[in-house]
Amino acid sequence: MEKSFEVVPEQQSIFSDRTIADYSRLVVVRHPTVSNKKRADKEYEAFQKLDHHFDVVSVETTPDILETTAIIEDAMGDNRDEAVVAPATGDGGSESSVRATLGNSALLWKWKAGHGDNIGRQSFQMSHRGNPGYILRHAKIARTKPVSCVVTDENGNLKYDFVALDLVGFGESGLAAQALNAVDHRDERQSLTLLEQAAADARVTAEAIKLGEPFSVKWGEKDPSGQVDDREENTYKELTYTNLGRIAWLGHVRNSHLSDAKMVEISHSSRTGIGSKLFFARLYTIGLTGVDIPDGESVDFDIVKPTVMQKGGDHFNVAEGDHVHIARTAEEVLVLSTRKRP
Numbered sequence: 001m002e003k004s005f006e007v008v009p010e011q012q013s014i015f016s017d018r019t020i021a022d023y024s025r026l027v028v029v030r031h032p033t034v035s036n037k038k039r040a041d042k043e044y045e046a047f048q049k050l051d052h053h054f055d056v057v058s059v060e061t062t063p064d065i066l067e068t069t070a071i072i073e074d075a076m077g078d079n080r081d082e083a084v085v086a087p088a089t090g091d092g093g094s095e096s097s098v099r100a101t102l103g104n105s106a107l108l109w110k111w112k113a114g115h116g117d118n119i120g121r122q123s124f125q126m127s128h129r130g131n132p133g134y135i136l137r138h139a140k141i142a143r144t145k146p147v148s149c150v151v152t153d154e155n156g157n158l159k160y161d162f163v164a165l166d167l168v169g170f171g172e173s174g175l176a177a178q179a180l181n182a183v184d185h186r187d188e189r190q191s192l193t194l195l196e197q198a199a200a201d202a203r204v205t206a207e208a209i210k211l212g213e214p215f216s217v218k219w220g221e222k223d224p225s226g227q228v229d230d231r232e233e234n235t236y237k238e239l240t241y242t243n244l245g246r247i248a249w250l251g252h253v254r255n256s257h258l259s260d261a262k263m264v265e266i267s268h269s270s271r272t273g274i275g276s277k278l279f280f281a282r283l284y285t286i287g288l289t290g291v292d293i294p295d296g297e298s299v300d301f302d303i304v305k306p307t308v309m310q311k312g313g314d315h316f317n318v319a320e321g322d323h324v325h326i327a328r329t330a331e332e333v334l335v336l337s338t339r340k341r342p
Helices: 037-048 065-076 092-101 118-123 132-138 172-180 183-189 194-211 273-284
Strands: 025-030 055-060 083-088 140-144 147-152 158-164 167-171 215-219 233-236 238-242 262-268 291-294 298-305 307-311 314-318 323-328 333-337
Touching: 025 037, 025 065, 025 092, 037 055, 037 083, 055 065, 065 083, 065 092, 083 092, 092 158, 092 333, 118 333, 147 167, 147 238, 158 167, 167 172, 172 183, 172 194, 172 238, 172 307, 172 314, 183 194, 262 273, 262 323
Parallel strands: 025 055, 025 083
Antiparallel strands: 140 333, 147 158, 147 323, 167 238, 167 307, 215 233, 215 298, 238 262, 262 291, 298 323, 307 314
């Protein structure tokens, strides 16, 4: 579908005037069933050793995102603008931490505990990620806005209400997340080396994408008067809205940064296996270039042929008739980063 949006607005600065010295409390968020438990436990232990710099408090996630958000907010204390929230979780498990830091000058420190770990890779250079002391001495505080995704069913009832700092995707990325989250695959990974885990992940991902069917959407909102629905309909294999340039492990979106005043749409509609292979080949080599969607703009579509979506590596089903609304939030999140342009 051809889209036209206004020129992306200039931001005053990609960095906040605040520094790490403005924060006194560190809230470490643990996910009891995180897939990369060994890595998450090491990160948790590293955060605990920062008690010389912060008042360190630990909490655990629950299956309910809003309940976990309330637990984190309670641990942040009365002065939330002095709290650092550090999710030792995967990207999907970070949503409550993102919600707890939204619009209140609290600081999000997403390090390296994730499976794909998109947010951590976007925030920190590889050489810095194992060195919390260096991060505390040299990191700056970047400004960003998460991606909001609201899905309602054909009767207007709320199905999903997501806030993602990284991305939401439909089609092949959702099918891949579903395969990676399968209980059998997660159990298998626990006994594998890192290289073996990567090979197993690649295998189940490729199998899921190969078997996946295209899905269709109708763009815009349906006319409530019940008139003939003449909205444009398109079929896709993949449709993703990202806040990051680094996605899907080592993938790269060339025109997307966490600190940009926009999100970026990437998609492909080839129905052949070769088309999918070329899409992913570009993603993992020269990078993809997507469509800029500036802050203040939104995207709406109805699902015509169902598929699987993913948010931060967690997968969810979307059915025929579901309506999807995607936009960046009005409020900012502050993110710790050592990159010159996160």
